[in-house]
Amino acid sequence: MFRFLNLPRLVMTLAILAIAGNVVGRAQQAVDGDDPQAGALRALYAGKPESWPAPRLGEGARFIEFGPLPRLPEATPREKALADIGKRMFDDPALSRSGQIACASCHSPELGMGDGLRTAFGHDRQRGHRNAQSLYTAAWMTPLFWDGRAATLEEQALGPMLDGKEMAGTARLIEARINRDKGYRTAFRAQGGQRRVTLQTAASAIAAFERTLRPPRTRWSRVMERGVAVLTDQELEGLHLFRTKAGCAACHNGPLLSDGQFHNLGISFYGRPREDLGRYDVTGDPADVGRFRTASLLGLSRTAPYMHNGLFPTLEDVVSLYNVGGGKDRTQGRNGVPAPIHDPLLTPLKLTRQERDALVAFLKVL
Incomplete structure (x- = not known):
């Protein structure tokens, strides 16, 4: 009877079943909170934000630790x-x-x-x-x-x-x-x-x-009140990437998740039909060509599309821009307007697909 078996096909089938079992097992670990990597992250983020892993910063970054929105004075x-x-x-x-x-x-x-x-x-x-x-x-x-x-x-x-x-x-x-x-x-x-x-x-x-307007209550509000226990393993990984490898916290920090500064992301369309010189039109400072204010990320999932020109309809698009180190403005000045200076905080991130997905999952928490 054994002469009727197709051994190569049998071996392949068993291998596929083994891989599938491993994937299911890891997924169940993540659901149960038993994934060793997730467990390590939960230990790192067990305390208040000031005890979390140090953010990845760069030249010119002004970091303020995450926290709840400060109370405004009671209105008269x-x-x-x-x-x-x-x-x-x-x-x-x-x-x-x-x-x-x-x-x-x-x-x-x-x-x-x-x-x-x-x-x-x-x-x-x-x-x-x-x-x-x-x-x-x-x-x-x-x-x-x-x-x-x-x-x-x-x-x-x-x-x-x-x-x-x-x-x-x-x-x-x-x-x-x-x-x-x-x-x-x-x-x-x-x-x-x-x-x-x-x-x-x-x-x-x-x-x-x-002045009476307030951001909507989100799961990020609950993180500020109860800690990261409210996050899934994927969202927690995204938070860790946000602070470390992805470098998002260099500009998006503090209670508002904005440094309140102006940055050039390489999407001013300098010298092209959709050109917008940004802060430069206000100050006349050559350093401000193509710079725009860092937007707050609170309520982010409700405020699409994104960027000063609404260029990106989804958060996946935004993460992709940062992953490649920003856009590519022209680097030669023209008609008396100096060329934009690419923000030194923007460098290629080399995030994997899994990391990009985790980062997007975290952004949707905000």
């Missing part, structure tokens, strides 16, 4: 009332020239306080060249905008209202509409305001509302 009754007015204004298209665009058009609570678009549409369907940033952490972040051109939330609130491509309003137009509205007049007067509402007063109200 007047500030709370002003924020209530600002909430209505935030949703009010009357603050735009067309009467059809509100602040909430680009910063929707249902879309992570962004708009879900690569770049935002504004007045007469004009398309801007930058992604609408989430406002989850606006109360803590300064300066504001991708290029840092606004020093305060009040200044930030004025920007879109008066920008010709966004809401395209004017002080005269907006003030006239606000002062014709009995509800606004009554609410502002109740706060001891001037008889006539000004554009600056309106900006103060919107800023007061934006």
Whole structure:
């Protein structure tokens, strides 16, 4: 009877079954928390963030340890009332020239306080060249905008209202509409305001509302409260990579997971049709060509697409960019504008597929 057996095929089948059993066994170990590598990581991350493995930093990095968001001062009754007015204004298209665009058009609570678009549409369907940033952490972040051109939330609130491509309003137009509205007049007067509402007063109200915004509670919030026990083995591996081999913590650190600095990632499209010089247009400093502010990662999975130009629709795309050391801007200056300087913190990471997947899994925790 043995002459009918195909021995090479039998050997191959047994080998496949053995490999499958090993994979299943390792997967079960991971689920049970018995994977030796995962166990070692859990020991390393058992304490508070300040006891975790030291982050991989580089030239120019400014690191602050991870932690919960600091408490903001308790709002006064007047500030709370002003924020209530600002909430209505935030949703009010009357603050735009067309009467059809509100602040909430680009910063929707249902879309992570962004708009879900690569770049935002504004007045007469004009398309801007930058992604609408989430406002989850606006109360803590300064300066504001991708290029840092606004020093305060009040200044930030004025920007879109008066920008010709966004809401395209004017002080005269907006003030006239606000002062014709009995509800606004009554609410502002109740706060001891001037008889006539000004554009600056309106900006103060919107800023007061934006200071009430908070990032959503996520599993990262629970990590800050209860430790890494809430993470899966893959997510914990991603956290470790974030701090070490991937080098993410060099820029994304502190309670906001942002260093608040400006970096050139090589995606300014310098010298090409989609060029954006970033911080340079604000400061005129050659070192700022193509630099943009480090975004907070809190609520990250709700705020796609990513980067100042909305270039990447998924977190996998973002990780791939960093894995190759960033983009490749041109290195020769032109028309009096100096060439961008690639950020020295960006170097090829050589992450494996498994490591990239783990890093993405961790980012989704945030």
